[in-house]
Amino acid sequence: MGVPLLAIVAWSGTGKTTLLQQVIPLLKARGIRTGLIKHTHHRMDIDTPGKDSYLLRKAGADQVIVASDQRWALMCETPDKPLGLTELTARMDHSALDLVLVEGFKDEPVAKIALWRRGVKGEVADLLDGYVIALASDKKLAIDYPLLDINHPLSVADFIENWLRTGQ
Template identity: 45%
Template sequence: MKVVAFAGYSGAGKTTLVEQLIPAFKALGLRVSVLKHAHHRFDVDHPGKDSWRHRQAGAFEVLVASDRRLALMREYEREHEPEVHHLLAELSPVVDWVLVEGFRHSDLPKVEVWRADTSHPVCYPDDPYVVAIATDDASRLPQPTGLALLDLNAPEAVRDWLLAQGSRFEYQSETYLG
């Protein structure tokens, strides 16, 4: 499986780009998973549903499965920042690509998503894991770079660049998990 992270500040367009890349990869017959970092408390369950009631009763994990989908919810006993490599280990190894949204400080190869009309700083000068920049206006980048520049508004071109560079995104979990 190949893994690439899309990193950048809120409002840069990470979610939109990932959302557009999924069908672009699927159009080529590739299977895609997404790993999303959530900064705030979130819930995928609803009060009153059986799985919500099981979690409220104190279950460490609740796995809900049907003939169409599976959802695993795990309650951490104390707050901690999830480690991206442990989360990747939870995903099915049969996927072709994992698109990771967020985890800006991880050691995964990253495409930085940056919009010219924001006041957010860029990460690429100080982050050796940034391999490309997806932007709406490369001429307005605050620092020159030799990194690949991708058009944020052309998801098929971003996909094609990722495919052409595929070997650099090959993920070996044993490298990270021992």
């Protein structure tokens, strides 16, 4: 089995990225090595227009690696067949990770912590499926899941660490 996946799912504007920015350092301080896969509905390009790697990719290279002494990135063109979560995860170095956090991909069949805030468009019930293992919210809700405080990243990190330790 590969590295465990845990998705953080919510409606846009709930604060998925903000919570992950707070939880990832807490996990790292506990020795938990995390990878992250972020889904976006927007057109995106991590390359810089005008740079050599951008020009060569636009010239027709289907895969480009940009590398320095500090990091590397692989860019792949997939206009005909976007990769699913399983395929994306397979491209990560599992030996260097204890957990892959996933931002988005709410329809994928992986363990999830759903986030919900008062005032954000969308109903909490529409986020809950058979893969949700907890709900983080700013409101007390009567649900059949562990309820975490979305404004208390330490409790979310504690839950994730326990989930990893107990083997999901």
